Amino acid sequence: MTPERLARFEANRRRLFGVAYRLLGEASAAEDVVQDAYLRWERCDTAVSPEAWLTTVVTHLCLDRLTSARARRERYVGTWLPEPILTGGPHDPLEAVTQRELLSMGMLVLLERLTPPERAVFVLREAFGHSHREIAEILGVTEPHARQLYRRAQRHVAEERTRFTPSPEQGEVLLRRFMAATLAGDVAALERMLADDVVAWADGGGKAPATRGPVTGREQVVRHLLALTRYASRIGFEPETVNGQPALAFYLDDRLAGVTVVEFDHDRVVTIRAVANPDKLAYVAKQKI
Structure with a gap:
């Protein structure tokens, strides 16, 4: 891989980790997904937009993992909670958190109730500001279907979002x-x-x-x-x-x-x-x- 291509990947690393972590609720698994995306980027020799291409790859890798993760969590001993990460400090693996609620433990628990496609649409739309057209392209669905998935996800989480978040x-x-x-x-x-x-x-x-x-x-x-x-x-x-x-x-x-x-x-x-x-x-x- 050329230094330029490596630099283009590294410029996207934190955002990719943020997508994967919000989709999976597991920091270690998110790291594995990002590394897998890196290996695929290394082998990709076509002229593509790194942000769009890598976001699509990471999203689909997470969707594959979510299917098996749901089965594992049904066998989990006791309560399953997301894997915590330290944010806001020098070792923060994420981009600056502008919407803390979308990364919170409570929100990640709520997202567990969604189907994998609903969760992907919700995260890409609310946490990363992708348009419905972009989300449809990432997931390989029609734009009306992407909108429908988003509305379903909104309904599932709307009633239980955090009531008050202190500074x-x-x-x-x-x-x-x-x-x-x-x-x-x-x-x-x-x-x-x-x-x-x-x-x-x-x-x-x-x-x-x-x-x-x-x-x-x-x-x-x-x-x-x-x-x-x-x-x-x-x-x-x-x-x-x-x-x-x-x-x-x-x-x-x-x-x-x-x-x-x-x-x-x-x-x-x-x-x-x-x-x-x-x-x-x-x-x-x-x-x-």
């Missing part, structure tokens, strides 16, 4: 207050911070302690959080930006043991998503080296 500064303050109350076992403070219908999800993948399903309601979630106090002397945490959202990286005996994203509706906690599966923490650990 990074607000989010960090709220997270620190929430974590301090949790580790101190301050029941009154936790009850004030949790919404009535709060839901906590945990992904251990059968490889780390985690609830198998959601914990719902203020009383149940408080009880769930208080179980952490037994490890208070061994737990450390660092505020991070994960998937464009304020989050906490947890360390147990100085080893990365989890990443937790807490979603707020103003100053009330509405959703807690904790990833403890060590396989899903490997990418974050690599970013922090």
